[in-house]
Amino acid sequence: MKNVILGISGSIAAYKAIELAKLLINANYNINIVLSKSATDFISPLTLKSLFPKKVFLAEGTLDDHDQMLHISLAKQAGLILIAPCSANMIANLSNGSAPCLLTSLCLATKAKTVLAPAMNVVMWENLIVQANIKKLKERGMLIIPPSSGKQACGDNGVGRMPEPHNILEYIASIDFVSYHTLKGKKAIVTAGPTHEKIDPVRFISNCSSGKMGYNLAKAAQMLGATVTLISGPTSLNPPENMELIRVNSAQEMFEAAHRKAANCDIFISAAAVADYKPKSISIEKIKKGADFSLKLEKNPDIIYEIKSQFPHIFCLGFAAETTNHLEYGYQKLKAKNLDAIAINDVSKGKVFNEDYNELTVITKNGTEFVIEKNPKLEVAFKLLCTLLK
Numbered sequence: 001m002k003n004v005i006l007g008i009s010g011s012i013a014a015y016k017a018i019e020l021a022k023l024l025i026n027a028n029y030n031i032n033i034v035l036s037k038s039a040t041d042f043i044s045p046l047t048l049k050s051l052f053p054k055k056v057f058l059a060e061g062t063l064d065d066h067d068q069m070l071h072i073s074l075a076k077q078a079g080l081i082l083i084a085p086c087s088a089n090m091i092a093n094l095s096n097g098s099a100p101c102l103l104t105s106l107c108l109a110t111k112a113k114t115v116l117a118p119a120m121n122v123v124m125w126e127n128l129i130v131q132a133n134i135k136k137l138k139e140r141g142m143l144i145i146p147p148s149s150g151k152q153a154c155g156d157n158g159v160g161r162m163p164e165p166h167n168i169l170e171y172i173a174s175i176d177f178v179s180y181h182t183l184k185g186k187k188a189i190v191t192a193g194p195t196h197e198k199i200d201p202v203r204f205i206s207n208c209s210s211g212k213m214g215y216n217l218a219k220a221a222q223m224l225g226a227t228v229t230l231i232s233g234p235t236s237l238n239p240p241e242n243m244e245l246i247r248v249n250s251a252q253e254m255f256e257a258a259h260r261k262a263a264n265c266d267i268f269i270s271a272a273a274v275a276d277y278k279p280k281s282i283s284i285e286k287i288k289k290g291a292d293f294s295l296k297l298e299k300n301p302d303i304i305y306e307i308k309s310q311f312p313h314i315f316c317l318g319f320a321a322e323t324t325n326h327l328e329y330g331y332q333k334l335k336a337k338n339l340d341a342i343a344i345n346d347v348s349k350g351k352v353f354n355e356d357y358n359e360l361t362v363i364t365k366n367g368t369e370f371v372i373e374k375n376p377k378l379e380v381a382f383k384l385l386c387t388l389l390k
């Protein structure tokens with residue numbers, strides 16, 4: 001678990017820090033929150049202290065319960081400092097090495113990586129002094145999450161908005177991986193979610209897949225530099241930004257989309273829970289209730305098998321969801337489909353489906369086995385890709 005200091009400075013975006021703090025905790029980070037003096041004009045310390053007891057420190061904080069100097073003890077504990085939102089004034093203080101409050105002091109006293117999420121009016125953001133300060137901070141090794149563009153609190157339109165908390169979380173989760181690994185220049189296809197196999201106009205056969213693992217794999221591959229096409233079965237997830245998304249319903253449609261895209265791709269990740277079978281015929285009319293009823297099923301195309309057979313150069317990573325004999329079935333599937341690697345989910349007792357966390361057992365084609373411990377799915381995705389594609 002990583003210790004993160006979440007610094008909040010005086011910006012109208014300070015209210016978003018509550019959601020960010022919750023997301024960080026949910027993603028297994030141990031957080032302490034440090035407010036600048038003016039941050040308390042935007043967000044109440046009482047609210048923060050009620051939501052995050054014993055984790056909130058104010059600007060004038062100097063000593064903790066054990067009489068330790070807070071700016072030093074917090075700075076030493078920190079694995080990462082994230083200031084979100086980061087005001088123009090905070091940026092200026094940091095670039096000057098000024099330390100008027102606890103947050104600025106501990107930024108000077110730490111060896112931890114510091115990440116800033118600037119948030120301000122578009123004209124302030126474009127101001128040459130602000131940009132010069134940003135340049136200086138980047139040169140000193142601080143990481144800047146680019147502000148997003150859009151309608152601002154003051155009514156202006158342009159760059160300067162703090163990115164959404166989930167985007168900041170993704171950035172934080174990627175830091176350790178993105179600096180050391182790259183998929184730049186690679187093209188990846190990721191399949192995700194369940195498929196719907198129609199029975200009649202109102203009914204279908206499907207499964208419990210939420211698509212979360214596949215969407216996180218697509219996101220991680222993209223953040224590592226790959227150009228990603230996500231082929232998604234029906235899910236309720238938000239579409240990833242700046243990524244080609246092909247929505248499909250059935251296994252046949254997923255197969256056709258994958259086949260269309262595969263020729264010039266380098267990596268194929270099959271995280272979708274593709275239905276093995278589909279009804280042999282689809283009733284045009286809604287089937288009426290009557291006596292006992294049985295469905296005749298036929299096999300769906302085996303998408304990853306077909307892709308690997310036709311395009312042997314593609315690195316193919318399959319997924320297996322098993323309730324028993326995980327390794328044995330994993331090895332069988334790896335061999336039968338001639339995969340480069342397989343990641344096995346233990347889905348016994350309802351685990352994995354729709355959860356935000358996952359753990360995987362992975363087998364590669366040369367027989368190496370490794371386990372990725374339980375973590376948020378984005379982190380699991382980074383670990384999986386970085387281990388297999390280093």
Ligand SMILES: Cc1cc2nc3c(=O)[nH]c(=O)nc-3n(C[C@H](O)[C@H](O)[C@H](O)COP(=O)(O)O)c2cc1C
Pocket residue numbers: 008009010011012013036037038039086087088089090091119120121124
């Ligand atoms: C209503 C209001 C909204 C503000 N919003 C921002 C903002 O979004 N970004 C920013 O850099 N400054 C903003 N400011 C100015 C900062 O709050 C001011 O520079 C303050 O001194 C920042 O202090 P700090 O960096 O120590 O938190 C705003 C001021 C007011 C009164």
